[in-house]
Every structure is written in structure tokens, then in C-alpha cells.
């Protein structure tokens with residue numbers, strides 16, 4: 001890049017979440033998507049590391065023959081089997097697909113933070129597996145071996161087709177829709193649905209005062225994930241405001257169809273992993289819970305609820321309430337507004 005001393009200042013009105021490379025992807029200021037900067041700061045104030053949480057009690061309970069039932073051990077291993085690879089899939093999507101096509105430096109700042117958080121989550125699972133002396137190769141390889149986990153991972157990975165291609169570019173109607181579809185699937189489904197029956201199981205352990213160190217790790221992860229979901233919804237909202245033509249009726253139908261399919265996959269997973277139920281949560285409870293959160297995810301992006309069921313696990317919304325920091329779980333997309341024409 002040659003120096004150009006007469007270059008005009010960056011035109012903030014040309015800054016876009018995608019397709020805005022004309023407005024310079026390197027200069028953080030002038031900032032247009034201020035909401036993304038707020039997310040970046042909120043995420044930093046929630047910083048945590050897995051090694052800060054004591055696993056001592058968990059280690060004793062895991063070694064003891066009297067604390068955990070065989071079914072509980074099996075459930076714990078299986079949810080870790082899902083978790084250990086899910087956050088790597090999320091991280092890869094941010095780094096290889098999302099970041100490259102985002103043209104707002106302030107949105108990119110949060111994505112850098114989010115990618116790091118996905119790494120922290122994978123670290124947390126590794127730390128749990130290592131602390132308890134579990135079989136790493138069994139746990140980390142489970143997504144290839146268990147149908148219920150494989151089917152969820154494979155559903156998500158299909159949406160990387162095309163977008164991971166180094167020649168993929170936004171800027172056409174078709175590709176912009178494909179990119180938006182990837183965002184919807186990763187935010188609403190991977191971050192918003194596929195973690196939640198496993199979260200519920202982990203909080204089931206916590207409520208029984210079992211494996212509470214692992215459950216606390218998951219509680220921090222769930223707080224991060226709820227922020228990832230909210231950020232993703234806001235990013236979708238921003239792209240829709242900037243390119244309303246992408247959100248066609250046909251596109252909306254497609255997203256609703258994916259969410260319904262994801263709810264089915266998540267329910268099948270819960271049913272296969274916990275055939276006899278666990279901690280008072282049975283197959284019917286999981287189905288209702290998953291359908292309940294699937295409806296909430298649809299509503300977050302302005303799509304109609306499909307299932308209309310009550311939340312059978314109301315304690316799950318309390319589980320996210322870590323007292324010390326700001327909780328984004330119930331924050332609504334509409335609180336954030338994209339700036340109009342700004343002067344710089």
C-alpha cells in the first residue's frame with residue numbers, strides 16, 4: 001500500500017458489517033457499530049480462566065465409589081464428549097469464516113475476544129478431563145463415535161461448506177445470504193440450542209452438590225455463550241438493517257426449518273444420552289425445554305415461535321445469574337441501535 005498524504009478521512013457512513021471494505025477495516029475510529037465495542041468491554045469484564053476454579057471436591061467425588069451412580073458418570077462423560085469438540089467448531093468458524101468477511105473493525109474486535117473465549121472453553125473441558133483423570137482419547141473422539149453427537153456436529157459443519165473456501169467472497173446477493181445463513185445457524189443453533197440440554201445436565205449435578213467445580217466451569221461458559229448468542233443476534237440485526245433485501249420470506253422459512261431440525265437433533269441427543277432421564281429431567285422434559293429455547297431464539301431475530309411450550313426447567317434461567325458481573329442473558333437486541341449518519 002503506497003502512502004497517500006492527501007487521502008480523505010474515513011467515511012463512517014460507508015462502514016458496514018459486511019461489504020464495507022471501502023471504509024477501511026483497520027482504523028477502529030471513527031466507530032459506527034458502537035454496540036460491538038460495548039460487547040467487547042463487557043466480555044473483558046467477564047474474564048475468567050478454568051485454572052482459577054478448584055476441582056478438588058470433584059476429584060474426590062469422581063474417585064469415590066459411593067457419590068456418583070453409573071448413569072451419572074455416563075451422563076457426565078457424554079456431555080463432555082459433546083462439549084470438547086463443540087467449542088473448537090465455534091472457534092474455527094469465527095476465525096476461518098466470520099472474521100474474514102466482517103468489514104467493521106469494532107465488530108472484529110469482539111470476534112477476536114470471542115475466539116479467545118472459545119479457546120478458554122476448550123481449555124476448561126481439557127482441565128476437567130485432566131483433573132479427573134478421564135480417558136482423553138475417549139472423550140475428545142466421541143463426536144466421531146456417537147451418532148447423537150456426530151449428527152449435531154455434522155449438521156453445523158455442513159454450513160461451513162463454501163464459506164470456508166478461500167475464494168468465497170461476499171458482495172453478491174447469493175453469497176451475502178449464505179454468509180447470513182452461517183451466522184444464523186452458528187448463533188441461534190450452535191451457541192443457542194445445541195449446548196443447552198448439556199448445560200441443564202451440568203446444573204443438575206450442581207443442584208445435587210456433585211461435581212460442583214466442573215459445574216462452575218460450565219456456569220462461566222454458559223455466561224460467555226449467552227453473550228455470544230446475543231452478539232450474534234445483534235450482528236444479524238445489523239446486517240439486516242444495512243442490507244434489508246437479504247431477509248426474504250424464503251430465507252426466513254429456511255431459518256425456521258433449520259431451527260426446527262436442530263430442536264429435533266438436540267432432543268434426539270438428550271433422549272439417547274439420558275434414556276432413563278436424569279436428576280428428575282426426563283425425555284419429555286428435555287423436549288419441552290429445547291422447544292422452549294428454540295422459540296426464544298427465533299423470537300430474538302424476529303421470527304415466529306413454532307412450539308409454544310412452557311419452560312419445564314425454570315431454574316435454568318437462574319443458573320446463569322452469576323452475582324458479580326453484568327448478566328447479558330436477558331438483554332434484548334433492541335437495546336442496541338446502529339448509528340445513523342455520524343459526523344467525524
Ligand code: FE
Nearest residue numbers: 090191225228
Ligand atoms: Fe461461543
